[in-house]
Amino acid sequence: MEAETRLEDLLAAIAPKYRKAWRRHIESLAAGVQRDLAPVADLSEATWQRLKQNILGQVDQRQPARGWPQARDLLHEARAFQYLQRQGCEEIAFSAPTMLAKSPDLIARQGFRRILCEVKTIRLTADDALPAAFARKLLTRLRDAEKQLRADDDTSAQRLVYVILDRDGADGRPELVAEITAILRRSMPAGLDFVLDTGACAQ
Structure with missing residues (x-):
């Protein structure tokens, strides 16, 4: 699944009253967002949903300037997931x-x-x-x-x-x-x- 689809799925789950501000903030960041999202594109749907719920439960949704860096750190966990896959883990x-x-x-x-x-x-x-x-x-x-x-x-x-x-x-x-x-x-x-x-x- 494309990284853009994962981003849209994440934004759709943000509380409606904060969603527009999140979208504006992320659009202002340009190319860096694609780099952060790239690893999650390869996750299975069930695995992505678990990570997405972790993000939603731990970030500050009220302030995207604060919440997005928190979300980035959690999205980065997908890189560790890929590493474990490459090591033959199950x-x-x-x-x-x-x-x-x-x-x-x-x-x-x-x-x-x-x-x-x-x-x-x-x-x-x-x-x-x-x-x-x-x-x-x-x-x-x-x-x-x-x-x-x-x-x-x-x-x-x-x-x-x-x-x-x-x-x-x-x-x-x-x-x-x-x-x-x-x-x-x-x-x-x-x-x-x-x-x-x-x-x-x-x-």
Whole structure:
């Protein structure tokens, strides 16, 4: 299904009194929206509906300027879904968030082993300095990811943090990828693995 169809489906589910403002805001963003939506085009209808319900339940619908970045982060989870597919995982599913308990964003199975996956999008601008400023931002997200992944008590499961690097204006600094990879290796909590998605190919 085309990404535009998914977008229309999402907008149709926004509360009617906010829908027009969302549409205007998204139209003002031009090409970047298509990039964000591209991964969801390949999801099955049932999988898309689960992700869409997660988006609707977690974003601020009243303010699209705030709600759309929140929706983008959740749409990015489709990139982790695709990665798990490429790794040969089966039974891949988005978790349904609850107010009562933390849970990973995705759960899958590879052979007899469960895979618990938490997705974190880190925005990096041309002004971000490395390693200190970015490292602090990253460590905060890793601590949050660890809480989500540890909420499941399956001791045999692989716990994976899927880190998406959103390089807003920082594409001209390819050396950042190597520096960020080094920070992740130093800072990743014990028992957790990571994948770094730079927008081109997951590392």
